[in-house]
Amino acid sequence: MPDIGTILVIILVILVILLVVSLVFRLIKVAIVIAALVIFVPIICTIMWGDGTDYVSKFASIFTPDIEEGISEGYEAYRDEYSKNPVVDMDQVEEYFNQAGKWAGDTIGDAVFPEK
The missing domain is CATH 1.20.5 (Single alpha-helices involved in coiled-coils or other helix-helix interfaces)
Structure with missing residues (x-):
């Protein structure tokens, strides 16, 4: 009859193997979803706008x-x-980005890179 230590080691090894297998399958699922998004989002944006x-x-x-x-x-x-x-006015969006960049440069730039 095997002792309790051997049974615990076998159970722990099985649990570790199951954990690794589940992580691999989850990573594959995440990779497939990311690949689908990388392919379909630009196509949909091109079609829409x-x-x-x-x-x-x-x-x-x-x-x-x-x-x-x-x-x-x-x-x-x-x-x-x-x-x-x-629906989206690209000139207005560009103006907002320019204003936000100027504000960030003025606000954060002075704090990070003070003038001498």
Whole structure:
């Protein structure tokens, strides 16, 4: 009959192996989610706020020609309407970033790098 120390060592080894396996699977899952985000977020941003005609035409090509034409026309109408009335005003965003950079430089820059 094995003693209690041997049984505890075996149980601890099994628990460590299970912990390592669960960590590896979790890291793989996290890596897949990050890879999907890295691929799909720029595509979605390009379609929503840029010229995503190439992406839309590639997506639409898997459908029948009538549906493909409808998707392409719908995206063109969306893009034209967005250019007339954009949700995000890029000039205003750039102005905010410039003001924030100037404020940070004036506030933090003087504290970190005082003038002589």
